[in-house]
Amino acid sequence: MRIVCPFCGERELGEFSYLGDAKPVRPAAGAPEDDVFDYVYLRDNIAGAMSEHWYHAGGCRAWLKITRNTLTHEISSVEPAAGAGAAEVGA
Amino acid sequence: MVSHAQTHRLESGGLIDRSAPLNFRFDGKTFAGFQGDTLASALIANGVKLVGRSFKYHRPRGILTSGSEEPNALVELRTGARREPNTKATTAELYDGLEAASQNCWPSLRHDLMAVNQLFSPIFVAGFYYKTFMWPAKFWEAIYEPAIRRAAGLGRAAGVADPDHYDKAWAHCDVLIAGSGPAGLAAALAAGRSGARVILCEEDFALGGRLLADGGMIDGMPAAEWTSRTLAELATLPDVRIMNRTTLFGVYDGGTYGAIERVNDHLPSPPEHQVRQRLWRIVAKRCVVAAGAIERPIVFAGNDTPGVMMASAMRTYVARYAATPAKRIALFTNNEDGWRTVETALGAGLQIAAVVDARLDVSAAHRALAAKAGFPVLNGSVAGVEGGKDGVRKISISLTGGARAEVEADGLAVSGGWNPAVGLTSYHRGRPKWQDDISAFVPDGAPPGMVAAGAANGAFGLGACLSQGFAAGAAAAQSPGHNGSAGTPPVADDETFSLTRLWHVAGKGKAFVDYQHDVTASDIELAQREGFESVEHLKRYTTLGMATDQGKTSNVAGLAILAAVSGKSIPETGTTIYRPPYVPVAIGAFAGHHRDEDFHATRLTPSHHWAAEQGAVFVDTGLWKRAQWYPRAGEKDWLESVTREVKAVRSGVGFCDVSTLGKIDVHGPDAGAFLDRVYINTFSNLAVGKARYGLMLREDGMVYDDGTTSRLAEDHYFLTTTTAKAGPVMQHLEFCRQVLFPQLDVQLTSVSDQWAQFSIAGPKTRDLLREIVDPAEDLLNEAFPFMGAREVALRGGIKARLFRISFSGEMAFEISVPARYGDALVRNLMLAGKQFGVTPYGTEALGVMRIEKGHVAGPELNGTTTAADLGHGKMMSTKKDFIGCVMAGREALAAADRQVVVGIKPTDKKRRLRSGAHVIPKGEIPGSASSQGYVTSVCFSPTLDQWIGLALVERGRERIGEIVHAHDPLRGEDYDVELCNPVFYDPDGGRQRG
Numbered sequence A: 001m002r003i004v005c006p007f008c009g010e011r012e013l014g015e016f017s018y019l020g021d022a023k024p025v026r027p028a029a030g031a032p033e034d035d036v037f038d039y040v041y042l043r044d045n046i047a048g049a050m051s052e053h054w055y056h057a058g059g060c061r062a063w064l065k066i067t068r069n070t071l072t073h074e075i076s077s078v079e080p081a082a083g084a085g086a087a088e089v090g091a
Numbered sequence B: 001m002v003s004h005a006q007t008h009r010l011e012s013g014g015l016i017d018r019s020a021p022l023n024f025r026f027d028g029k030t031f032a033g034f035q036g037d038t039l040a041s042a043l044i045a046n047g048v049k050l051v052g053r054s055f056k057y058h059r060p061r062g063i064l065t066s067g068s069e070e071p072n073a074l075v076e077l078r079t080g081a082r083r084e085p086n087t088k089a090t091t092a093e094l095y096d097g098l099e100a101a102s103q104n105c106w107p108s109l110r111h112d113l114m115a116v117n118q119l120f121s122p123i124f125v126a127g128f129y130y131k132t133f134m135w136p137a138k139f140w141e142a143i144y145e146p147a148i149r150r151a152a153g154l155g156r157a158a159g160v161a162d163p164d165h166y167d168k169a170w171a172h173c174d175v176l177i178a179g180s181g182p183a184g185l186a187a188a189l190a191a192g193r194s195g196a197r198v199i200l201c202e203e204d205f206a207l208g209g210r211l212l213a214d215g216g217m218i219d220g221m222p223a224a225e226w227t228s229r230t231l232a233e234l235a236t237l238p239d240v241r242i243m244n245r246t247t248l249f250g251v252y253d254g255g256t257y258g259a260i261e262r263v264n265d266h267l268p269s270p271p272e273h274q275v276r277q278r279l280w281r282i283v284a285k286r287c288v289v290a291a292g293a294i295e296r297p298i299v300f301a302g303n304d305t306p307g308v309m310m311a312s313a314m315r316t317y318v319a320r321y322a323a324t325p326a327k328r329i330a331l332f333t334n335n336e337d338g339w340r341t342v343e344t345a346l347g348a349g350l351q352i353a354a355v356v357d358a359r360l361d362v363s364a365a366h367r368a369l370a371a372k373a374g375f376p377v378l379n380g381s382v383a384g385v386e387g388g389k390d391g392v393r394k395i396s397i398s399l400t401g402g403a404r405a406e407v408e409a410d411g412l413a414v415s416g417g418w419n420p421a422v423g424l425t426s427y428h429r430g431r432p433k434w435q436d437d438i439s440a441f442v443p444d445g446a447p448p449g450m451v452a453a454g455a456a457n458g459a460f461g462l463g464a465c466l467s468q469g470f471a472a473g474a475a476a477a478q479s480p481g482h483n484g485s486a487g488t489p490p491v492a493d494d495e496t497f498s499l500t501r502l503w504h505v506a507g508k509g510k511a512f513v514d515y516q517h518d519v520t521a522s523d524i525e526l527a528q529r530e531g532f533e534s535v536e537h538l539k540r541y542t543t544l545g546m547a548t549d550q551g552k553t554s555n556v557a558g559l560a561i562l563a564a565v566s567g568k569s570i571p572e573t574g575t576t577i578y579r580p581p582y583v584p585v586a587i588g589a590f591a592g593h594h595r596d597e598d599f600h601a602t603r604l605t606p607s608h609h610w611a612a613e614q615g616a617v618f619v620d621t622g623l624w625k626r627a628q629w630y631p632r633a634g635e636k637d638w639l640e641s642v643t644r645e646v647k648a649v650r651s652g653v654g655f656c657d658v659s660t661l662g663k664i665d666v667h668g669p670d671a672g673a674f675l676d677r678v679y680i681n682t683f684s685n686l687a688v689g690k691a692r693y694g695l696m697l698r699e700d701g702m703v704y705d706d707g708t709t710s711r712l713a714e715d716h717y718f719l720t721t722t723t724a725k726a727g728p729v730m731q732h733l734e735f736c737r738q739v740l741f742p743q744l745d746v747q748l749t750s751v752s753d754q755w756a757q758f759s760i761a762g763p764k765t766r767d768l769l770r771e772i773v774d775p776a777e778d779l780l781n782e783a784f785p786f787m788g789a790r791e792v793a794l795r796g797g798i799k800a801r802l803f804r805i806s807f808s809g810e811m812a813f814e815i816s817v818p819a820r821y822g823d824a825l826v827r828n829l830m831l832a833g834k835q836f837g838v839t840p841y842g843t844e845a846l847g848v849m850r851i852e853k854g855h856v857a858g859p860e861l862n863g864t865t866t867a868a869d870l871g872h873g874k875m876m877s878t879k880k881d882f883i884g885c886v887m888a889g890r891e892a893l894a895a896a897d898r899q900v901v902v903g904i905k906p907t908d909k910k911r912r913l914r915s916g917a918h919v920i921p922k923g924e925i926p927g928s929a930s931s932q933g934y935v936t937s938v939c940f941s942p943t944l945d946q947w948i949g950l951a952l953v954e955r956g957r958e959r960i961g962e963i964v965h966a967h968d969p970l971r972g973e974d975y976d977v978e979l980c981n982p983v984f985y986d987p988d989g990g991r992q993r994g
């Protein structure tokens, strides 16, 4: 598998580490425990296009939001996490 | 050493180099061959027909094919540490001095006592293993398994370490081509001329594919001439790389391909400093699979007799190697292509005994050829073979209409048609589709970017191979944007295609489908009767296609027979799933250089070389090598050394390299706010010049990591992690920064490798530091109190950081200098500390002192403990949001009966403790129900002169003073321990603040 990092270009899978579902959003401070529980534990297990968090550990250390088809491994989009731009060297 | 004469070598012809004679040994006998031979062709040239015994029945077997699909002719190649079992004689290149041995036979190939297995063949039927497993276990273990293991099986592994090196490499191209036959070469021409970067992989050492044996006319010239002209043109193209001896074995996501290059397999051993094989990962925008087709056998009784050979292989040995598998050849074919073997054999002056053709419509030209050469053309099927280990003697034929005939021959060529090599195109769970007009499965789609051409795509004619290959190569080059002219495509005529379906000839005797796993037609019929109708079930039940050849010659015939007995069509029956690798790949090649001490990277601490000079004993912690203790002359064991080190620290001064801790610089105006969110305690209110112990949770409320973090400037914190979690914490913090809290203005930099850090501990720490640190720096309590942290100048001007933190409970500082000064610092500490008796200590003494002081570490930070479990519940801020704060408040995580950290000491002061023992209340029967926790860390405490430990025990902190039972079923130990305060040493902390 190959991933086109928005900062580093096309790179091999081995440079990246996988976290998982990028859909859950961390509840704001003071959110009910149930919301936090869902955020921590509940994940969809999608057969198809799925938004995922990946980390370019062997490259620019950017956290990426990647849309990957879990059936074919086809990657349809790669975008940096909101705060990843700051990792861009010299940008 | 007299070589046997090459009795079966033609006087002339072939692609062998007769000026380069080679000697080789097979089963101890010496033979001769030529450069350009394979082991198989050289054996054939020497009249050797019997090369192995079959897997289950130990039947004599010969050479069936001339390529990597070979199921029979497997040998142990080379000797000693380089002995390699299950090597295909058909692909092993001959070299001078080659040694090979037949396998799977005892005591010898010709007199194999295990052939008695044939007599027991009724019990070796399909599903044999499954049926046998149902017998009483004792019977199986004592009798059957050992007997079967001895009787069945393939070659022997070398049993010692592989002396050779293997390499791994990457390559990138626009167009990757599998195969150098007419389709592959045409594809390379078109793509290369267009300007694309091309890599062509060919598993053979010679280029040309079927052209090497079958010839033909291309562009009005003989195929050999066209091939050499084409190769010459490709050599002039700047970006065309041709890799022979290289098999493309797998297709992975994103256009990544696996290939194995047999760099030096054709030599007795690799030249010095060269690798044996190289594993390639090739990234290609497009791939043209021109891997050709595999001729398929027809299943009939005795079809495994040595001397029965695929028709295409027979003519390959004659035409390419000038080696004659037989002198009087019979052909059994159901298609036009088989007749080429007759033409080749006649051209070489060999005799044709008869042609048995299942088709009614044999062409007039062929009939005329038969009449001229004087052999009969019989319409019907071969029903049996008479012969044995010395080869074929007689063939019995059932003629269409019912009559029988017999023909004497010493070789039988068989052609059941051709199966396109659909492996590569099917590796992404693709299912090939049945193409009725050629009676074969062809690719139905392929992984993205891949296309099949030529015989691999079901186009068997030479003209079609060239035109499909050329078109595929040109199209593949266009997609990556190479618009050069592909020029004129090569042209040739297509041969006539004519085939009548014939899979299996009914008859008496064993008719083999899968030669390598000894699966017969009746096994398949039995499996179907027993209900294994799905091909996937059939495969597992009969083991059809599960040998090292993956059923390349057998799968289609097997499912055709299954289809016939189950009354379904072949497409309805379908194929099993295709999986890489296409050919066996040595594990050594996947490992490459990552073996032995290079299995993983090794990280050395800044003081490593100095420690090694001191004779330190090192321990692997993750990738690091850390000094575990420093033995001194006369010390009888590790405990004596460690005890001395601890005492030296507690009474004087010692130091330890702690550079392995993860170190992260946190910069920015929001650095404090950021740390408040990742730690349970507050850091934004930490004064500049101070350090604080911090605890991180996972979002689920469990403790993740701990360490001290110092504030070096208003907007600069220096954070440390445990050694084990250095990488994961960095990743976690980047996630928090980039994904969870992008609004915070903060930067993270890993500086683990930038700083050499030493802990200096003991009452004489300041005395030692004064010798190192610039005299202007005030190290007294007032100016540098406990938990102080700031930059200082060392004597000589180097800047260092000093942190007044203590893991040992002693007066201690941690000093860090740029990593390049680490070695100099440790040597200076030794010099300057000599007067104070300075003692270097290792991780063992470090561990002893942390247990004495009751500090938690890895065994307690085990992923299931909360801050409160570790005794740090009060650190958890209630005034802020932080990672894990909500989940940590869950009822079960705050329950009163949780297992919490507590100290333990044995009631018998002399007793040794061991971690892992269960803690059981006194008077209860030990068991999982009565277990209330376990011992996590133990050590011999030189300070208390007894063994002490830490344990996780239910309500442990409320039970200080209680005597409980330690139960260690693993070591068979039972003893009493007292639960106590985990801080064994200096509980009020006066020493570290002193």
Ligand SMILES: [Zn+2]
Residues within 6 Å of the ligand: A005, A006, A007, A008, A009, A056, A059, A060, A061, A062
């Ligand atoms: Zn990157």
